[in-house]
Amino acid sequence: DHLEAAGHVCLLKDACDLESSSEIARLIEAENLEAALALHLYRGGRLLRGHGIPFGIIFGGTDLNEDVNHREKNEVMGKVLEEARFAVAFTESMKETAQTQWVDPVFTREVKARVKRTAGVRLLGEMPQEDLHAALKNCFAVVNSSMSEGMSAAILEAMDLEVPVLARNIPGNAAVVKHEVTGLLFSxxxxxxxxxxxxxxxxxxxxxxxxNGREYVRCYHSWQAERRAYQHLVRTLEGGVGE
Structure with a gap:
């Protein structure tokens, strides 16, 4: 009603009734469609890819709560978002889930372009662990600016390599970094x-x-102690096999 009230002519279709991309192509041509709005990133969005008409997405709920956990569907939905002009989320948590799952391609391009124009800044890809550790040892500090963390391996590695840590003050980081003791926390x-x-x-x-950071890792995150703990846990599983 909102769109029609603004003067648009709307055609409502159920994604479940449209089985293939070719069927969508025929519909677009037959109805001379100029744009599309899909409800549900996977069920509706995947049908609109590659047809050359602008489209937007409205997250449905199960796309972010269930389909996102299936690797193939997750990949498809990411490609849909790359083509979509916009995406609508009804809650902040839905928005955060989408931002966590799929990197914004436009924002990514902007970041890369700005990095190229900024002196002293380099954007590196993945590195073998040995090369990464060698690079870290030559750094003045390691910065963790994550919005969400469980337990940051990067922070623990930096501490173990005797590199100062500056980390965003979020629960996961604050559980490892004590401000002005094992690192510095910023908000x-x-x-x-x-x-x-x-x-x-x-x-x-x-x-x-x-x-302090090096001592913290030695006392609380020793790989030797972790190995013994996991070996013990696996032995408890072996003991229950015959039960």
Missing amino acids: DPQEFAQLAKRLVRDPALEKEIVA
């Missing part, structure tokens, strides 16, 4: 800039953070 870009400058200007703070 916004301005605080990050202040703490980074402080770290550069205060060698004593850097030395203390590095020493």
Whole structure:
């Protein structure tokens, strides 16, 4: 009703009644469709790919709650979003789920373009672990700006390699980094800039953070202790096989 009230002529179709992309192509040609709006990223969105008409997506719920957990469907939905002009999420949690699952291609291109124009900034791809650790050892600090973390392996690796850590103050990071003890926690870009400058200007703070971080990893994240723990857990599983 909203669209028709604005003067648009609308054609409503159930995605379940449209079985193939070729059927969509015939419909677009027969009805001379100029644009499309799909409800459900997978069921509706996948049918609109590659037809040359602009389209938008309205997340349905099961696309983000269920289909996202199926690898093939997840890949298809990511490709749909690359072609979509926009996507509508009814809740903030749905928006966050989509942003976590699929990187915004337009934003990605903007970041890469800005990196090329910015002196002293390099964007690197994945690296073998040995090369990564060698690079980390030559860094002044490791920055973790994640919006969500479980337990950051990157932070623990940096501590183990005696590299100072600056991390966003979120629960996952704060569980590992104690502010001004094993690292520095920031809540916004301005605080990050202040703490980074402080770290550069205060060698004593850097030395203390590095020493505390290394000791923290040795005491609480020892790979030897972790190995023993997992070996014990697996033995408890073996003991229950014959029961």
